[in-house]
Amino acid sequence: MLNKLQRIMEKVRKSNVVDKDLINEVTKEIQRILIQSDVSVTLVKELTDKIKKKAEKQELPKGVSRKEHLTKIIYNELKDILGGEEYKPRIESHDVLLVGLYGHGKTTTTSKLANYYSKRGLKTAMITTDTYRPAAYEQLQQLGQKINIKAHGHPQEKNAQKALKKALKETEEHEVRIVDSAGRDNVNKELLKEIKDIKKALQPEETFLVLSADIGQTAKDLAEKFNEEIGITGIITTKTDTSAKAGGTLTACREAEAPVAFIGTGEKIEDFKTFNAEKFVSQLLGQPDLGELLKRVKRATEETEISIEDLMKKDYNLEIFYKQLKAMNKMGSMSKILGMMGITKKIPQEDLQATQEKMQKYKYILDSMTDEELREPKKINKSRKERISKGAGVTEAEVNELIKHFNRSKKIMKRMQQGKMREMKGVMKKMKGKNLF
Ligand SMILES: Nc1nc2c(ncn2[C@@H]2O[C@H](COP(=O)(O)OP(=O)(O)O)[C@@H](O)[C@H]2O)c(=O)[nH]1
Ligand SMILES: [Mg+2]
Structure with a gap:
């Protein structure tokens, strides 16, 4: 892909x-x-x-x-x-249960997750409840040695819940406990019962279903099944590095409304990260920029947009005024919208619109103003006006006109702010999608 x-x-x-x-x-x-x-x-x-x-x-x-x-x-x-949304890992005390079918990467992921939390300063333990496969405990121990995190397990215990309870006692003072479980070749009664028992004893904050990326669309059925039967909080998609079907698996999880929390991107313990659709797609498209x-x-898009925050700002200033004029010009006529907001008082058309020519002049004038003048137009006295008109190549009368226009707008804005806030917000929201502003 x-x-x-x-x-x-x-x-x-x-x-x-x-x-x-x-x-x-x-x-x-x-x-x-x-x-x-x-x-x-x-x-x-x-x-x-x-x-x-x-x-x-x-x-x-x-x-x-x-x-x-x-x-x-x-x-x-x-x-x-x-x-x-990107999954936000819990950087706090919590217990995690990993479930899934055989060979999808649960045990590997247990160590990856343990490493992830431990690196973020949390005292972490790993527990295996896989009493099904003889070498499961050793596998986790070996992985644990690489990251200096102890693996807890009771392989002599045949019942997974009992093995878990023993390990939980040993790990009481840990902040994060990651519990690995045994898989099966398919979802069967035995597997579901075992997981339910484990879940009951552990009461985990997170239950992640571990799914290999090579299963493609099948991920949807599995995610739905596990969610229905035992309840999952998210998915960890492994082996995204090896499979061309990763896209299918990820979209299937989305269809099953099961958020993908982490992805495995290789065999090494560090090959692991939170899933971020945005970054993933950037990578897919190979668009560095x-x-x-x-x-x-x-x-x-924003340049011609004006935000509700701007309009509602108490200190209405020339910058907002100009942005607003631009937005209104783009929309053609503002009176309809004002009408929708319940402002039916007659507002002269010239207050709401400006011709292209006028806008160009306004732009020159505003460009010739200092930041202070833009923020506080009140401070623009006669000598400043002279300076501005020279700088902008316009007459002083034109500077006056802009300031007059601004003052009228300011009054309108004040009126709109009084009591009309609520309705306006509603109207703005409705209009946002229409790209009017
Ligand atoms: N390339 C790659 N291999 C992985 C990844 N995650 C797991 N594996 C491999 O998948 C195989 C099965 O993993 P394991 O953790 O034992 O699966 P489990 O049966 O679900 O516990 C092992 O050979 C792992 O090294 C991954 O993200 N990328
Ligand atoms: Mg395993």
Whole structure:
């Protein structure tokens, strides 16, 4: 999945024009890659439809090229099917239970997790309840030696719950206890009963299902089954380094509404990290400057946006005034919106809008002002006005006009702030998605 997606993004980067043909080609290619990664066909179809629809829309945020726009759309949509918020590890006392099928990496992950918490200053112990496989305890002990963390186990005990209870007594003064459990080849009654018993005795804060990345879409059924039967708080996806199906596994977990907390990225103990969909997708797309690009797109969108915080600021100033004018101009007419907010008093049209020409002049004037003047226009006296008009190449009358305009706006803003805060917030929220501001 990795190299292929990078290749297709390279194509986008190198293309001269982003037209329907390219969009078609790119979405088709993404479709192929995702299906090969074992992402469900329905999901792939949904995703590529969305990408296509958004990419073909004519409107572009200012200052963003169609190429950048397309990249961002692909990035966003991929991120969306892969996962939401990044998992926040508990850096505090807690018990963790790892469950799953045989061979998925539970024991390895037990040591990885132990190392993770121990490195963050928590006194950590590992416990095995795997009384099923004879060498399980030794495996954990060996892993523990590498990281200097003791493995607790009672292999002579045939009952997993009993073995756990003994180990819990030995590890009472530890802050984090990670409990490994035995797997089976498939989810059967015996396995579920064993895990339920362990869970009852441990009462863990976290129960992670360990799933190997090579199972692809099957992850969905497993995640749902384990969640139903025993309740899990998250998933740890292992072997993301070895499998082309990692994307399928991660999206399947998302479909099962089971958040992926950590991922294993190799056999070594340090090959382990919290799962971050954003970083994962950046890597998939091989876009080293993706972060920068996204910031730029965001800035470009924000420049013509005006936030509710700005409007509600007590110290309404010239900077906000200018931003507001720009936003209002973009929207055409403000009166409808004011009407929606219940402000029906007649406000002269000129107070709400300014012509392009006027805006250009205003910009020159504002550019000639000091920061102090922008923040506190009251301080602009006659001699300052003279200086500003010279600097901006406009007449003093024009500077006066801007200040007058500003003062009128200030009054309107004050009126709006009084009592209209609530409604306005509601209206703003509704309008946000419409990209009016
Ligand atoms: N490449 C790679 N191998 C892993 C990863 N996690 C586990 N393994 C390997 O998977 C195999 C099974 O792991 P184990 O922890 O014994 O699985 P368990 O049966 O669930 O306890 C071992 O050979 C591990 O080294 C990983 O993130 N990447
Ligand atoms: Mg094991």
